[in-house]
Amino acid sequence: MAGRPREFDRDEALAKARDLFWTRGYEGVSMADLVNAMGIASARIYAAFESKEALFQEAVMLYASGEGGFATRALAEEPNVLDAFERLLRDAILLYTRPNHPRGCMIVMAATNYTINSQAVRERLGRYRRDRAASLNERLRKASETGELKPDANPRALAEFYAAFLHGLSVQAADGVPRDILLSTLSPALLPLKSAMSANADNL
Amino acid sequence: MAGRPREFDRDEALAKARDLFWTRGYEGVSMADLVNAMGIASARIYAAFESKEALFQEAVMLYASGEGGFATRALAEEPNVLDAFERLLRDAILLYTRPNHPRGCMIVMAATNYTINSQAVRERLGRYRRDRAASLNERLRKASETGELKPDANPRALAEFYAAFLHGLSVQAADGVPRDILLSTLSPALLPLKSAMSANADNL
DNA sequence: CACATTATTTGTTGATCGACAAAGAAATGG
DNA sequence: CCATTTCTTTGTCGATCAACAAATAATGTG
Known part of the structure; x- marks a missing residue:
């Protein structure tokens, strides 16, 4: 084992790759993007990580064992179920909205692949989803005004809760969860x- | 206004494109894929729909005004809030899990772009998400056994509920919903x- | 009929994709 | 110092991407 030592920091480069995959997904990141972000030529990337897919895999593992492991930690460390779930959800929100970081869960987001030239499409879809959330909000706000809801109810929070659940249903369905389970x-x-x-x- | 009449059914072709975009997203569908599925040459697609992006946009509108309009309909037609939301969520589940149809919501799924050659990546991510749902399930099952939960509680349904909500949080965060709103x-x-x-x- | 108009077919464009081969540069062990 | 080993740079591979140009075919109208 001799030879010239590597000049760049492998962990550092991997973290850069992870952030890129986090925001734009697997196919949304090209080798050229990786070369730019990691600051090393493509042949070096192949030498150090074998392939784009292996690099992605390693980046996912880095995420899962790091910030992404909040669920495992909460479930393992909190003896009370309610405490466990409250911490899990809170940690999720804090991670997904961390300033100056990619938003959302990498495992969920890495399935959303967007190149820069399709940003318009991405944004339009986001607007659609926001519109749907807004319509939930509108309905609950009205219900609050007409007295359908208790005076101390929080319609906005309810709306955002149902919007999140609705969007999550889609992810679950796409992952193959059977209809009757979802209905339950x-x-x-x-x-x-x-x-x-x-x-x-x-x-x- | 004369000229040779169009030989293919525009609406039919659009529906085919919608289904393709529904399953693989915008960038996950290539022009070659569209040519195959729609059965017409690319130049004809450009003549009839202007561009890939315009075609996608039209496909989304077709979805939104059709099956995707379940939310609007439920909110508009049900006078009682609870009825409205129950119907909305039920219709969502039925649509997202319709047999022999793309699974999930097109507006959410169209953000998940996958070419055929990255299917392995897609499946691995799905496994990760399923694993997370399984760990929620495991924790609740244990809580049920130890008596933390009421005897008539449904741990599996609870687990799937929280998995959906958790994944939905990611979508919401990625769409820019502020941290304090999500915390509420x-x-x-x-x-x-x-x-x-x-x-x-x-x-x- | 001729002519205008639109549809269709065929072929190609330049860019970019992931992936590597070949060769040079630098550091180690003997 | 030399030989070996590993890293790094450069260039390029065939495939595929979205998009269109040019030519041909089929319809309507005057």
Whole structure:
């Protein structure tokens, strides 16, 4: 084992690659992008990481064992279930919205591949999703005004909660979760709204 | 206004394109793929739809005004908030898991772009997400066994509910929803678990 | 019929994709 | 010092990308 030592920091380069994949996904990142971000020629990348796919795989593992491991940690370290889930969700939100970092979960986001030249498409889709969330919000706001909801209910939080759940359903479905399983989530999912509603006659 | 009449059915071709975009996203579908699926040469596609991006845009609109409009319809047609949201979520699940159709929401999925040659990457990411859902499931199952949860609680449904919500948080964050808004969803989100827990001493 | 108009077919464009081969440069061990 | 080893640079490979130009074919209208 002799030979010339490597001139660049492998871990540092890997972290750069991870952030790039995090924001633009696997296919959304080209070798040229990696060369730019990592600051080393493509042949060096191949020498150090074997292939683009292996590099991606390693970047995912870096994420999963680092910031992405919040779920594992919360579930393992909190003895109380409720504490565990509260911490898990809170940590998720804090990670997904960390300033000056890629937003969202890398494992979920790495499936959303966007090159720079399709940014317009990406943004339009985001607007669509935001519009849908807004319509949920509008309906709940109205329900709050008309007294369908309790006075202390938080319609905006409810709306954002249901928007998130709705979008998550899509991810779950795409991952192959069967219909009846997803249907069984309806009952817990509707609880927050139910408990925010006034105890008027129109409840079953 | 004379000229040779078009030989293919524009609406039919558009629907084919929609399904393709639905499953593989914008960049995940190449012009060659479109040529294959729509059965017409690329120059004809450009003549009829102007560009790939315009075609995609039209396909999204077709989706949004058709099956994708379930949310708008539920919110508009159901006078009771709870009925509206129950129908909305149920319709979403039914659509996202329709047999012999692309799974998931087109607007969410169209952001997940995958060419055929990166299928391995896509599947591995899906496995990661499924693993995370499984760990939630495991924790709740254990909580059910140890009596942390009520005997009639449905741990599996709860787990899938939280997995969906967690993944949805990522989509919301990526779409730019601010941190404090997402944090405000924690309180409604934890309600289903809270109400599934036994009224033992270890609660707050 | 002729002519204008539109559709279709065929072929190509320049750019970019991931992936590497070959050769030179630099550091180590003997 | 020399030989070996590893890294690094440069250039290029065939494939594929989105997009269109040019030519041909088929329809309508006057």
